[in-house]
Amino acid sequence: MSEIVLRGVGRAFGATQAVQPTDFTFPDGSVTCLLGPSGCGKTTLMRMIAGLDTPTGGRILFDGRDVTGKPARDRDVAMVFQYPVMYRTLSVAENVELALRDDRRLSAAGRRARVDEVLEVMQLQDRRAAGIDALDVGTRQRVAVARAVARDCAVILFDEPTTNVEVHAKTQLIRAFKQFRARLRQTIIYVTHDQTEAMTLADRIALMRDGAITQCDAPHALYDRPESAFGGWFLGNPGMNFLEPRPQGGVARFDGFPSPFRLPDGDPEGLQLGIRPERILVGPAGALPVPAQVLRRAITVGGQYLLLLRAGSATLRARTPPRAPFAPGDTVSIECPISHAAFFRHGQRLVAQPRMTEDVHA
Numbered sequence: 001m002s003e004i005v006l007r008g009v010g011r012a013f014g015a016t017q018a019v020q021p022t023d024f025t026f027p028d029g030s031v032t033c034l035l036g037p038s039g040c041g042k043t044t045l046m047r048m049i050a051g052l053d054t055p056t057g058g059r060i061l062f063d064g065r066d067v068t069g070k071p072a073r074d075r076d077v078a079m080v081f082q083y084p085v086m087y088r089t090l091s092v093a094e095n096v097e098l099a100l101r102d103d104r105r106l107s108a109a110g111r112r113a114r115v116d117e118v119l120e121v122m123q124l125q126d127r128r129a130a131g132i133d134a135l136d137v138g139t140r141q142r143v144a145v146a147r148a149v150a151r152d153c154a155v156i157l158f159d160e161p162t163t164n165v166e167v168h169a170k171t172q173l174i175r176a177f178k179q180f181r182a183r184l185r186q187t188i189i190y191v192t193h194d195q196t197e198a199m200t201l202a203d204r205i206a207l208m209r210d211g212a213i214t215q216c217d218a219p220h221a222l223y224d225r226p227e228s229a230f231g232g233w234f235l236g237n238p239g240m241n242f243l244e245p246r247p248q249g250g251v252a253r254f255d256g257f258p259s260p261f262r263l264p265d266g267d268p269e270g271l272q273l274g275i276r277p278e279r280i281l282v283g284p285a286g287a288l289p290v291p292a293q294v295l296r297r298a299i300t301v302g303g304q305y306l307l308l309l310r311a312g313s314a315t316l317r318a319r320t321p322p323r324a325p326f327a328p329g330d331t332v333s334i335e336c337p338i339s340h341a342a343f344f345r346h347g348q349r350l351v352a353q354p355r356m357t358e359d360v361h362a
Contacts, residue, residue: 002154002187003028004049008058011044018044020212021057031181031188033198036208042191043159050157051075078148079157082164084140086132092143093128099147114150121180122146138169142176149180158190177201195235207231229344232274240274241316255312256336258289261354270346279340280318282326288333294326
C-alpha cells in the first residue's frame with residue numbers, strides 16, 4: 001500500500017491544458033474513483049501517476065518519495081486497461097503467474113499459492129486451465145485484474161476496465177472487485193465515467209471537469225451536497241432540476257415553491273436553485289402546496305416512474321414510487337422541501353443560502 005501525493009501536478013499538450021495544476025492526496029489503502037465526462041483529464045492524470053506520461057509541472061510522491069521522473073517499472077504499480085492484454089498461448093493460471101516470475105520474494109510454491117488465492121477471490125478457479133481464446137471479454141478482464149492483484153503492488157490503477165464488457169460480465173467484475181478489495185487492502189485509483197460504478201466501488205469520488213478536480217468526498221456526501229451545479233447535474237440519473245428566479249425587489253420567486261426567498265445580498269444575478277427529482281413530493285390535486293400538470297411519464301429502475309411536470313413556467317422531473325396513479329395530462333400537486341434544495345451562483349454553491357419567507361407575496 002502507498003499514499004500518493006500530487007503537488008501542483010499538471011499536463012499540457014501545446015496550448016491545451018489537459019490537467020490543471022493539481023494538489024491532491026490519495027490515502028494509503030483507499031479506493032478513489034476519478035469520475036467525470038470524457039475528455040475531462042482523468043485518464044491523463046492517472047497515466048502521470050503510473051509513469052506513462054510526464055507532468056509538465058509539479059511533483060508526484062509515493063509515501064514521501066519523489067517518483068516524478070521515474071519510469072513506470074520503478075513505481076511499484078499495476079495497471080488494468082480498457083482492453084485486457086493477455087498471452088493467448090498461456091492458460092488463465094499461467095497468465096496470472098507470469099506477473100510473479102520476477103518476484104524474488106516468492107518461491108515456486110509461494111507463486112502457486114498466490115495464484116490460487118487470487119483465482120479464488122476473482123472466482124476463476126474453474127477456468128484456471130482454460131485458454132484465453134476460450135474466454136469472453138468479461139472473463140478476460142477478470143484475468144487481467146487477477147494478474148494485477150497477484151503482483152501485490154503498492155498501487156493498482158484501473159482505466160475504465162468495464163467499458164467494453166457486456167452487462168452481466170460487468171456485474172460479475174464489479175462483484176469480484178469488491179471481494180478482492182475486502183480481502184486485499186491496496187491503494188486503488190479507478191478511472192470511470194460511470195457514476196453507478198463510482199458510487200458502488202469508491203471510498204471517495206474525485207469529480208473532474210476541464211482538467212481539474214472540482215470536489216472530492218464520500219459517494220453519498222458528494223451526491224447529497226454538490227459544491228457546484230456541474231456536480232448536481234452530472235451525478236444522478238437524471239441529475240438535479242435547476243430553476244431560475246423571478247426577481248421581485250429584494251426577494252426571488254421560484255416556480256415550484258409556494259413562497260419567495262429573501263436573498264442575503266438582494267442580488268439574483270446568476271442564481272439557480274437545484275433539487276433532485278427523488279426529493280420532490282407528488283400528490284393528488286390540492287393535497288400539496290403547488291399545483292402542477294403531468295406532461296410525460298416514464299418507467300425507470302425498480303419500477304419507479306419519472307414524471308415530467310409543469311409548475312408555473314418551470315419544468316421539473318420528479319421520481320415517484322411504483323404504481324403511482326399519475327398519468328400524462330393529470331393535474332397534481334407538488335412540494336419541494338427546502339431542506340433538500342441547494343442554491344448556486346454562477347455554478348458554485350452558495351454558503352449563505354436564501355431563506356423562504358412566508359410574509360412576502362407576489
